[in-house]
Amino acid sequence: MADKVRDLRSALERLKTMEGQYIETDVEVDPMAELAGVYRYVGAGGTVKRPTKEGPAMVFNNVKGHKDARVAIGVLASRKRVAALLDCKPEELGKKLYHSVDNPIPPVEYQGAPPCQQVVHKAEDPDFNLYDLVPAPTNTPDDAGPYITLGMCYATHPDTGVHDVTIHRLCIQGKDELSIFFTPGARHIGAMAERAEELGQKLPISISIGVDPAIEIGSCFEAPTTPLGYDELAVAGALRNEPVELCKCLTVNEMAIANAEYVIEGEVILNVRVQEDQNSHTGYAMPEFPGYTGPASSQCWLIKVKAVTHRENPIMQTCIGPSEEHVSMAGIPTEASIYGMVEKAMPGRLQNVYCGSAGGGKYMAVLQFKKREASDEGRQRQAALLAFSAFSELKHVFLVDEDVDCFDMNDVLWAMNTRFQGDADIITIPGVRCHPLDPSNDPTCSPSIRDHGIACKTIFDCTVPYDQKERFKRARFMEVDPEHWL
Template sequence: MTSENQVDSLRSALALLRQHPGQLAETDVPVHPHAELAGVYRHIGAGGTVARPTTEGPALLFHSVEGHPDSSVLIGLLASRERVGLLLGCAPSELGKKLFSSVDNPIPPVLVDGPAACQEVVHRASDPDFDLHTLLPAPTNTPDDAGPYITLGMCYATHPDTGVHDVTIHRLCIQGKDELSIFFTPGARHIGAMAERAEELGQTLPISVSIGVDPAIEIGACFEAPTTPLGYDELSVAGALRGKPVELVSCLTVDQRAIANAEYVIEGEVIPHVRVQEDQNSHTGYAMPEFPGYTGPASDQCWKIKVTAVTTRRHPIMQTCIGPSEEHVSMAGIPTEASIWGMIDKAMPGRLRNVYCPSFGGGKFAAILQFEKKTASDEGRQRQAALLAFSAFSELKHVFLVDPDVDCFDISDVMWAMTTRFQSDVDVISIPDVRCHPLDPSNDPQYSSHLSAHGMARKTIFDCTVPFDQKDRFRRSRFMDVDPEHWVPSTREERTES
């Protein structure tokens, strides 16, 4: 039997899910990676901000991918908060707190001797038949995509001055038989800063892209400053979550390291002073579906990775995700919750009961804070907590404040609080023209003339908490607390599974 404490790779994660009905589905029915694969999962389990109809469901493992007879493709591994909790050995409601504890107690990765599992099969770019299109079953999520995308590649690089390492996730599009484009959100990711510094020095930046890894690595890689500043290797978060270091191996063709038990590793170099038109092959004008639920425009400022090798396990599993799916909510939202939790709990201990970054915000744009006012002097501190949340995560646009008797994970309960404990003339606090996120199409002067530039937003706090001196007026109906098992024996089992 595999427990969550024994998960340290994608394969051990799948072995755990196979022990839990409803968490993993597998199919041998052939599927085409161009739009069809994502189209299937849109109905099975994508959720998130994907256009309806969609639902939250199991992860799906495709064993017969057209054009790639030796590979499988996994999608939706983290597209359920319950499944993330299962894989990390934690109650879903406690994930943010557990992640923050891991940030505070890091276990750095270690280098092991190769060859490693990720190097069982080696393809060098110098081989005459080397072609990323045939080596990588990377899906195209929609017919509008710029091309096949690697959406869950753990990009690992080293700062050319300091030697510090970092891992982040970027969108990577296959552009040629040995070329990828990589998009760096300006100022948002540490590897982008490393590439910029290497370019200043006139150097290439050696990089590895590990695909199909322990889900703890995928979650940890989504932390950002200020929680994990430049110089903090987010692989240390995964080490803390597992209680043992992540193992790295030296790459074969570049001076870099990769995750030793990954399913795929792409080795290469980021080329200085070269920019790539993302849709240069498809000319669609679009990149790929992004977490807000819209397909983003193709960039003409992508950097180029010259690939030098691809190494894999035998019969490798390509892992992918749909950008607007619940999987993105898990990967981006839970680290955001951890960052908010850490900042507020340090500033006002014991007041923040929990925090949730919900699906409708894609894990980035919205947060729900469950705040307890213990004394009269706590009145107003809930709004201070919301301001701290904006400081902890600059991409937040909306913060909702609720009382401890409101389940912050139940959007219907949150909306009930907003309906019965909220008046817009006194409970809306807005902050004009603040830097937010460029992928929200409403963050633009075309939408509001009060915004000075694209990517700016009017950030808003919705205070749905009861004033401390009026608590007695807002007591919820109190029902007798009984165990229904005596009357309906199946109820307990249904509650456990839900």
């Protein structure tokens, strides 16, 4: 392996040493829809409209309108890449994150001049303009505007002083203004902004872009695994076995990630809501993880930007919403949350969890469950109920036996076709709050749905009854070492 990964640059250097995991181009690309259009064919994967595929990370060295900046995309758009960047096997990612949550290492303050402040632009400067300073792409021609899709938003609760880092969709709205979208009730920083508004205060916020992948993965945990007051930067510290280093912002009373490529400093303004597409009037926001372009919100909060700081020759990091990259960031923490809750309740039964591409990392989980004795019959369904408790946005759970590869959806569907009967093995839980970005979670689709964002959660039990295991043994091949023939 290449040198230790500590930031985006060292992550890219490691990918360069891995065959088929990194490419770059010097051909000029327009960040307005063209860049994402190119990467769709190269390696976006996920639920992006076909044709697409899972491919290498890509760096664009020549970005129109931004002569000193580069753009990296797809850094985490492969489970194999994420595993290499977190120093573990792909199938062990969820378990590694689970153990990191239980053994957090809090962040510390950087000593010296932080790399993210090598170049400073303050909003008071007459030529300050976010459009020129930050090469934020639009993913499609329908987007509301240029989006920062991988900004680590960091803020402090005005009452308790606890910190949190999360990823929100951020759209450039003017030369010193960003809109930020808070999913109602789902993100910790949204709760902080609401409390600050109740107190009549602005909420200082920093947005760090282009950071250690461990931070990007760790920031995607949600309650109950990481409740309000749990700083997810401590997960990244545990993953690296050393603390994340923070630095003081220059213009607001907040901290930022010291080795980020870019930091945007600002304040969430109280009592102001903006229309997300106020400049483009397309009616759309940006492509979201389920594979659809989400509607523009009329309830975005406003961030007044005070400064942009960055490294010399900075690298903007971006993500296509429905891509495999989102699956990595959302799905792996979801796997960790489910694994942790089930393991605590019934140790040794749950072998692994996969929250795959078809569900965008959030809507679907495959649980590989081992029934060790007759009394374990039925526990697999209890595990599915625990999975719904561990991650509220989960919609479908597939249960499979230990001989089924939960990471291979062909094998999962094989189990469904040979071990599952619809009249006996479907368990439905109607009328449960799920996720508003699923267009089928709407009263127009089912009379059981009372409000947009409510779903019928469903368990598909594709496991063999314990007393019939002998009837369902897979064909057993001779165990040989193929290297002799290869």
